[in-house]
Amino acid sequence: MGFAYFNFTTNFLNRMKSPQKVEQMAKVGLHTAIFALVLSIRHHQLKPIREETRLVAEENRKKREEAERKFSENKGLM
Secondary structure, three states, rough: HHHHHHHHHHHHHHHHOOOHHHHHHHHHHHHHHHHHHHHHHHHHHHHHHHHHEEEHHHHHHHHHHHHHHHHHHHHHOH
């Protein structure tokens, strides 16, 4: 994805005249920086949610294993 974006941008800018190219390069650079910033912020927002989800899944796994163990013990008593 990044390589295709780079190729597209390079080809697009190579077809422009010099004053336009400088202005367009500045716009592309600004948009790329903003996009990277948004992705970084979103990643840091999702990190605690992923950790919480992992902990809940681990807790549920332990409960399920405990229930299975009790079920097999009760089945053995019958």
